[in-house]
Amino acid sequence: MVGIVGYGAYIPRQRIKLEEIAAVWGADAVAYKRGLMLYEKSVPAPDQDTITMSVEAARWALARAGIDPKGIGAVYIGSESHPYAVKPSGTIVAEAIGATPDCHCADFEFACKAGSEAMFVGLSLVKAGEMDYALSVGGDTSQGAPGDALEYSASAGSAAFIMGRENLLAECLHTFSFMTDTPDFWRREYEFYPRHGGRFTGEQAYFKHSLAASKEIMKRAGLTPKDFKYVVHHQPNGKFPRNVGKMLGFTEEQMKAGWLSPWLGNTYSGASPMGLTAILDEAQPGDLILMCSYGSGAGSDSFIWKATERLVEVREKAPFTRPQLDENKVYLTYGQYAKYRGKIVKAD
Amino acid sequence: MRDVAVIGIGIQKWGELWDRSLRDIWVEAAQNAIKDAGVDHIDTMYVGAMSPGLFVGQEHLSSLCADYLGVTPVHATRTESACASGGMAMRCGFIEVASGMADIALVSGVEKMTDVDGGGATYALATAADGDYEVYNGVTFPGLYAMMAQDYMHRFGLTREELAAVPVKSHENGALNPHAQYPSRIKIETVINSVMIADPLRIMDCSPITDGAAAAILCPLEMAKDYAKGRPIIKVSGVGAATDTIALHSRKDLSVLNSVVVAAKRAYEMAGVGPDDVDFAEVHDCFSIAEVITTEDIGFFEKGTGGKAAAAGETALTGKRPVNTSGGLKSKGHPVGATGLGQIHELVTQLRGDAGKRQLKTAKRGLAQNMGGSGGSCVVHILEVV
């Protein structure tokens, strides 16, 4: 048996509304909101980054797991906005939670699925008996270029999972990864903003891989959509996950708990992982959960989880996901947002 | 231990002295003190300076100053205790004369703060706080005193307007001081509407960045009459110094500066007097709230009443307890290492009856309280006419 023994999510308080961004660029806010199903997104403050959010999420995961951090054998942070280009985010997170020095560390990247692959590797090492616990985190403070479509969705958040073999909150029943070389979205070395292939990022990228990974994992598990209580796909906007869910045969009710993007934006490596934390905040023992990430470039990691009795016993030990999304929000103007995100910088 | 007297003082007008170097302003003050004392040699010297290394890239002031004064091979030592560096130089000179190891001591202080820009000055001054546990997290000196002010105002009900009475009074006095950096009168409204630095302290609550030096000559009391030339003989009757925690957050009471309480107590004990026997005091008003707290901690007022007393005029020239007749650090300037000796300069000037328009009617015994950082160190001197 292997699965999640602790989980946690962290969402910064700052928000910016889609209309606020659209007004600056003369874009049609109403059309964007309808087309993307995005209303507002989270914004990291200048003193927040993938590392700070991952530490907070990891600490909540530890609170639920109730384990000694020295027992963590690996710390894997998956992001496309690691604060350093060379020097792992994981070493700082590991130091902050007290997992060093007997600990493996590597940073993961694969566009928006860097978090789920950290989860896959963490699970696999624990399953293989190489270690008792592994910490896997997906988080980002990703950027969208000014005036680009991605500016409406690129947001910030971190979701952390501690994998183990005992006292599981959610057992991992199956994993499956589907990957091809598809240049739909990328960022070259030394570039500040990513670029994308416009409509090419739809059918041949997001949909092809999400559908393939989801269908194959269900086939291998001998399950169909109606066997699941919850499903969460990668959510770059509000629309794509609903479309892919419907295409697979899932209902809105099954997608509801994990569907955060209309108010959160796209937390990139945190997107489907944080959908999972929101689901774990309410899942009941025995509920089956399908999680399928998507990372441009391209690939999808899918997982089937089963909630346990213990989930209900310990989940109140740390903050839930949805209240962090809905409460205590601070709205920024575009100018404040641009300053926070380094889009405008004072002269040196 | 022998008794010690102050027989000479030297200073210049303090300010942004762009065309004067550190050695130049120090030598001027030292020579003025030597001339005022009428001595033809010195046996030892102390130079107080907080951070010549950071401000002008120069350490080793002992050698530099002795050289440029032309007194090598006399002994010299630079003393450092943040903004109490000058007061500590005085204390060291006192000990050397009192012990019999030297007869004529030159004690001095200097700081040249305007060669670096504002950021550089702030950085240098911040080294007086806890670098790793206060400064690292973003606090500034005005911030530390502002936190004291918030605690004080919360507990004792002092209002913003009442606190403003302190710099207003200081400028009233400074306007009468020919050596003051900012000899201009100000109003309460000016203070409370000036630029916010760290809530509730505004720029007019804060002492300025200043270049300046000050010096004094000490000798055994029995030799003072040879140099008096008809002027009152002034004895250093009390010396007390103390430390407190470096970080404000480690203090027992955020509105009590224990280094001041203990240093003052030690000075009073040595002088055999109490606060009521002191006619006036020069205190370390690096910020307006510092004057309020230190006047209480030297025993002039009960804890919690110093601010209201200042607002009621009790610390004015004509008040019951004149404080900072020189204009204080606020109006006269605060070249950090020199301030302690600037205070001694004012004490001696008043005790001699030379303070002109700001002369007190009764000036027989005065107290100088000089402290470093947020109160991590303090040195108090009591001078009196004998």
Add this chain to the structure above:
Amino acid sequence: MAFIPSYWRERAQRLRYEGNKCESCNEVYFPPRRSCGINCDEELKPHTLSTTGKVLTYTVIHIAPTQFTDEAPYAMVICEMDGGGRITAQLVDCPFEDIKIGMPVRIEFRLIQKDGHHGILMYGYKVVPG
């Protein structure tokens, strides 16, 4: 300029809030000390600060040191942590008008300073309303 060894040396304190405590004097030290004082022989035991505490005093810094200029104005507080120990830290995620002496706060892991565009990132503790 960042002093790299100095930043690294304080990591147990900045990243994990580790101090120590004298059980006999009931004094918590943060950062940890070699000894309680010259009068006390007691061996100090490890003590990690609680992440919850309350505000003892505060200010809002408007004129900031160079490395914090872009963040100004920002609030600074002195907090007493539950179980002992005091810190000086920035209070974030709180409108200035809501700051009250005595309010509960919680430590949050944040980026404290950057050494310009090229140097290291320096992390540490700030507090948020509890």
